[in-house]
Amino acid sequence: MVVARLALTPVALSRLGERRTILFGMVNMFASGIVYQFITQGWEMYLMLMFLTLGSVTIPTLIAALSREAPASDQGELQGRLMGGAGRPRALSVRRSERRCLPISSVRPAPFAWPAAPFMLSCVFIAVAFVAMLRVPLALRDSVPAS
Numbered sequence: 001m002v003v004a005r006l007a008l009t010p011v012a013l014s015r016l017g018e019r020r021t022i023l024f025g026m027v028n029m030f031a032s033g034i035v036y037q038f039i040t041q042g043w044e045m046y047l048m049l050m051f052l053t054l055g056s057v058t059i060p061t062l063i064a065a066l067s068r069e070a071p072a073s074d075q076g077e078l079q080g081r082l083m084g085g086a087g088r089p090r091a092l093s094v095r096r097s098e099r100r101c102l103p104i105s106s107v108r109p110a111p112f113a114w115p116a117a118p119f120m121l122s123c124v125f126i127a128v129a130f131v132a133m134l135r136v137p138l139a140l141r142d143s144v145p146a147s
Contacts, residue, residue: 004053005060012057018065019133025058026130033123037116 032051
């Protein structure tokens with residue numbers, strides 16, 4: 001994924017501009033989550049990975065745009081908040097996995113099985129962020145830079 005970010009982000013920025021690169025990435029991240037819901041065969045993972053790879057341009061472009069908009073005196077706070085926000089889900093998952101396991105007899109079965117529920121929830125968050133990105137006026141360069 002790092003190689004894809006390094007290779008695809010400059011190409012997307014040069015062809016689409018910042019705002020459209022972020023929106024393009026969000027659409028592809030959303031599509032990867034939707035495709036993941038319906039995977040039943042191993043080869044279908046490649047389709048999901050294609051969308052996920054194309055969506056990898058979103059984060060570096062968004063971070064660059066945000067850091068450009070923040071004053072120099074607030075750069076440290078901005079970067080700290082961005083990295084802190086990215087670390088929270090990881091911290092929650094670690095804490096959850098470190099809990100003591102309950103004996104099998106005391107665990108109730110789930111009312112339904114939906115293993116891809118976290119991915120669908122992420123699709124909801126991406127859709128909300130996409131709408132916000134369309135509605136909030138940002139000083140992102142929409143134009144494609146002249147070559």
